[in-house]
Amino acid sequence: MTLRVSLQHRLGDFALDVAFEAPTGLTCLFGRSGSGKTTVVNAVAGLFRPDAGRVDLDGVTLSNLPTPARRVGYVFQDARLFPHLTVRQNLRYGGFVRRRPVAGLDQIVALLDIAPLLDRRPAALSGGEKSRVAIGRALLSDPRLLLMDEPLAALDEARKAEILPYIERLRDETGLPILYVSHSLSEVARLATTIVVIEAGRVIRSGPAAEILSDPDTAPILGLRDAGSVLTARIAAQDADGLTRLETGAGPLWLPAISGRVGGEVRIRIAAQDVILSRTRPEGLSALNILPGVVLAVRPGDGPGMLVQLDVGGQRLLARITRRSAIALDVRPGQPLHLIVKSVAVSQGDVGVTAAG
The missing domain is CATH 3.40.50.300 (P-loop containing nucleotide triphosphate hydrolases)
Incomplete structure (x- = not known):
């Protein structure tokens, strides 16, 4: 309809x-x-x-x-x-x-x-x-x-x-x-x-x-402070230490235990300000979630911030970083980067079940 x-x-x-x-x-x-x-x-x-x-x-x-x-x-x-x-x-x-x-x-x-x-x-x-x-x-x-x-x-x-x-x-x-x-x-x-x-x-x-x-041109209209993207993933396992392992097109993602059956599909909202970018895959971090991506677009803001749109396993995510960081990383379309997302940055309210879940 x-x-x-x-x-x-x-x-x-x-x-x-x-x-x-x-x-x-x-x-x-x-x-x-x-x-x-x-x-x-x-x-x-x-x-x-x-x-x-x-x-x-x-x-x-x-x-x-x-x-x-x-x-x-x-x-x-x-x-x-x-x-x-x-x-x-x-x-x-x-x-x-x-x-x-x-x-x-x-x-x-x-x-x-x-x-x-x-x-x-x-x-x-x-x-x-x-x-x-x-x-x-x-x-x-x-x-x-x-x-x-x-x-x-x-x-x-x-x-x-x-x-x-x-x-x-x-x-x-x-x-x-x-x-x-x-x-x-x-x-x-x-x-x-x-x-x-x-x-x-x-x-x-x-x-x-x-x-x-996930459109960086739309984010200022929606509100930069709340800018973020939606990632679809499947529940792969409910681990004994209280984390749920999810599978995405770019690799595994761990979140604090979420309800749902193994194999079920969920939608996860990831705030742009909670994404950190790195030119190489970092080691020795407490953060569990490190996903490879490719820059699709970069949008300068009116202030010191910039929005970066990335392809992450066939889905699009936003990262909000400072202009200084963008220059230091030489962020530009086509550049491969790694995205770091803290597990605890995603709240239970940011996770929803889909029809496939």
Whole structure:
């Protein structure tokens, strides 16, 4: 399924003019507050009528339909559960909205692991539990598209860590296209299959997540401090000393123990500032992760820093180094280098499971 969006709207001095495609998977609308992200999802949902535009989903022009007929599930930043209803009743409300029996309740309950919550009321739920129930209610409305507007923004880090695996399962198991709004780059790197970068009402870049995140020209737009790349790897072993050995196209990578079966696939976000470059393979280091790479591009920054894009076993990673270091290493396209990544620099929140995992 592919969602195609083209919208134009003016509100005072703000002009929205966006066009993009969102294929099956999770497409993240990324941008600063006020860039127009929520306006876009509200227009897709039919909660907002723009001056002009069109929204199509696999040949169905949603923008020609009234809101209920669009069959769009919407998960808001706050869960918006009915306080007087139990979790079971909140979930069933999704089917009542469509005026049809609730199908798949047991499957959704299992998918989101909310069976122990069914007889509770929202006041007795944690923030993460409320979010999972809100997602379940949206799924039980029988949507052909799921919209999620910063669903983790109101949660603390512990609750975010609790719910991220469930969003990964939605992405990989439901087959629904998901349009997801966020301004958290680490969240985007873990979840997104496609990224649409919006700035001041315009689409600046769009494309596959790994490509957008590893592009040194895009990094200043996303935020240099949080710049990083996504590396896909397979779990090779769970070592007795508490480390997980991963296999990449460039060689082994060790991280503090991560969950997942041997042979499963994971996505790892590696911050550009946590990558050290060397002209030769270093010896006598405490760092376990040393991977060979080849420089693809170099982008000078406005200050003393530079971004270096490297091919690492067929995948692209970013390193952020100083201009002085780049000169000392004579960094240039085509140059072979070694990348050093500290195991402890990659947190549990930077590791996500894929469909193959």
